[in-house]
Amino acid sequence: xxxxxxxxxxxPSTAARGSAVGLDTPPPQAGRHARRAVARSxxxxxxLVGLVGVVLLLAGTGAALLAFGIFGTGRAQRSVLDPMIVDxxxxxxxxxxxxxxxxxxxxxxxxxxxxxxxxxxxxxxxLALDAGADTTLTVTAAAVxxxxxxxxxxxxxxxxxxxxxxxxxxxxxxxLTVWLAEDADVGEVCRRIPEEVLAAATDAFGxxxxxxxxxxxxxxxxxxxxx
Amino acid sequence: xxxxxxxxxxxxxLALAAVGVLVVVEVVAAWIxxxxxxxxxxxxxxxxSWQQTLDGLVWATTPVRIxxxxxxxxxxxxxxxxxxxxxxxxxxxxxxxxxxxTTSPQALARMVGRRVxxxxxxxxxxxxxxxxxxxxRAQGWEPTDGGTGLAESVRGDVESLLDDLPLANxxxxxxxxxxxxxxR
Numbered sequence: 001x002x003x004x005x006x007x008x009x010x011x012p013s014t015a016a017r018g019s020a021v022g023l024d025t026p027p028p029q030a031g032r033h034a035r036r037a038v039a040r041s042x043x044x045x046x047x048l049v050g051l052v053g054v055v056l057l058l059a060g061t062g063a064a065l066l067a068f069g070i071f072g073t074g075r076a077q078r079s080v081l082d083p084m085i086v087d088x089x090x091x092x093x094x095x096x097x098x099x100x101x102x103x104x105x106x107x108x109x110x111x112x113x114x115x116x117x118x119x120x121x122x123x124x125x126x127l128a129l130d131a132g133a134d135t136t137l138t139v140t141a142a143a144v145x146x147x148x149x150x151x152x153x154x155x156x157x158x159x160x161x162x163x164x165x166x167x168x169x170x171x172x173x174x175x176l177t178v179w180l181a182e183d184a185d186v187g188e189v190c191r192r193i194p195e196e197v198l199a200a201a202t203d204a205f206g207x208x209x210x211x212x213x214x215x216x217x218x219x220x221x222x223x224x225x226x227x
Numbered sequence: 228x229x230x231x232x233x234x235x236x237x238x239x240x241l242a243l244a245a246v247g248v249l250v251v252v253e254v255v256a257a258w259i260x261x262x263x264x265x266x267x268x269x270x271x272x273x274x275x276s277w278q279q280t281l282d283g284l285v286w287a288t289t290p291v292r293i294x295x296x297x298x299x300x301x302x303x304x305x306x307x308x309x310x311x312x313x314x315x316x317x318x319x320x321x322x323x324x325x326x327x328x329t330t331s332p333q334a335l336a337r338m339v340g341r342r343v344x345x346x347x348x349x350x351x352x353x354x355x356x357x358x359x360x361x362x363x364r365a366q367g368w369e370p371t372d373g374g375t376g377l378a379e380s381v382r383g384d385v386e387s388l389l390d391d392l393p394l395a396n397x398x399x400x401x402x403x404x405x406x407x408x409x410x411r
Contacts, residue, residue, distance in 0.1 A: 033325070034321075034325050034326055034327040035327050037327070038314070038316065038327055038329055039314060039316075042229055042232055042233070042312055045232050045233070045235075045236035045312075046232060046309045046310075046312050046313070047309070048236065048239070048240075049232060049235055049236055049239060049305050049308060049309040049312075050305070050306055050309030050310065052239055052243075052302075052305055053301075053302045053303065053304070053305030053306030053307075053308075053309060054302065054306060055302065056298050056299070056301055056302025056305065057299050057302030057303050057306060058302070059298060059299075059302070060295050060296065060297070060298030060299025060300070060301070060302055061295075061299045063286075063291070063294075063295035063298065063299075064292060064295035064296050064299060066286050066295075067286045067287055067288075067291045067292045067295055068287075068292065069287060073287075075286065076285070076286045076287035077285050077286070077287055078285060078286060079281070079282055079283070079284065079285055080281045080284045080285065080286060080291060081278060081281035081282050081284075097254055097258055100250055100251075100254045101250075101251055101254050101255065103247075103250065104246075104247040104248070104249075104250030104251035104254065105247060105251060106247065107243050107244065107246055107247030107250070108243075108244045108247030108248055108251065109244075109247075110240075110243065110244075110247075111239075111240045111241060111242070111243030111244030111245070111246075111247060112240065112241075112244045113240075114236065114237070114239070114240030114243070115236075115237040115240030115241045115244065116240075118233070118236040118237040118240060119237050180334075180338070182341060185391070186338060186388075186391055186392050187391040187392060187393065190319060190322070190328060190392070190393050191322070193322075193328075194322040194323055194326055195322075198323075198326065209325060210325070211325045211326075211327075212325065212326045212327070213326075213327045213328075213329070214326065214327065214328045214329070215328075215329055215330070215331075216319070216328065216329070216330040216334060217330065217331060217333075217334045218333075218334040218335075218337035218338050218341075220337065
């Protein structure tokens with residue numbers, strides 16, 4: 001589309017407002033930070049669950065092939081706890097005990113780290129503003145969220161809005177979720193959010209332009225007829 | 228799938244940690260036991276009796292085959308969960324380099340559904356949407372005056388909404404209509 005698409009070069013976007021404090025060219029990683037702020041990343045969990053799945057799949061498939069005699073009927077008739085392997089382990093008990101203990105400790109530490117990181121809530125970093133050499137000015141994450149969500153709710157066509165800070169203190173970002181009312185002009189809302197809400201937030205925070213991820217949802221007033 | 232992943236991930240982490248604890252405890256206990264007493268039964272896990280059972284069990288038996296297949300199926304399911312738990316966001320054109328705008332397939336489907344149902348000729352509609360395709364199944368009345376057909380009218384409404392939405396990639400639109408009998 002096109003008629004309602006804002007031209008970044010012609011609108012007072014956050015980047016343009018940032019130029020007053022030397023942010024006229026957004027850092028190259030800004031877009032990446034904004035994309036990362038869209039939702040909490042599940043990359044680590046997906047990778048690890050996939051890894052456990054692959055290990056189980058390979059082990060189960062290998063054992064099944066062996067049990068069905070694909071590697072020879074002689075092998076399939078051997079004991080599951082093969083005496084050859086048991087003898088090899090018993091030949092060097094000290095080595096294998098140490099290997100088992102180190103492996104167990106590794107599993108313990110990695111498993112606990114994984115569980116703790118999966119269960120820990122997403123961080124809400126405060127926003128540190130540049131207030132001079134001897135002064136530190138910090139805006140709390142809740143204050144930033146309230147200010148931005150309040151601005152967004154004031155726009156026509158938006159029935160609800162929620163904002164939260166994400167990332168860490170060094171690279172904070174903002175996640176803004178807006179729910180469109182039934183009679184909303186979607187294109188107009190998309191154009192006005194960066195022009196008015198985000199630009200006002202940038203002004204309020206001393207010209208500091210944050211990477212922002214905007215999520216647009218449609219308010220449900222008509223029941224679940226769609227999926 | 229992302230909810231299932233969020234539940235599974237900490238459980239698997241705790242399971243791995245539990246296995247690690249059991250291995251360390253049993254190996255250390257067996258090590259200490261072998262220096263003093265003999266015939267230990269294991270501290271938490273009765274592994275000596277498991278060892279005896281596995282000693283007398285050959286690979287080509289039904290319990291081993293079933294266990295192997297179950298392990299492989301569980302692994303496959305975990306792999307599928309991990310692969311399917313990606314995000315299905317619908318990206319919109321970013322208005323500035325440091326701003327990302329997305330919507331969900333459900334929200335896009337609702338917007339399309341509202342626009343389609345707003346037409347007088349449509350009595351009901353169901354919409355499925357993704358970033359690549361929008362599918363509309365509508366029911367309504369064909370025009371009696373020989374004007375634009377119902378399918379063309381519905382497609383026009385959807386295309387008009389897509390014109391208003393700054394989507395990064397325009398999805399394909401498919402429309403299926405069912406003619407409604409009787410008066411409006």
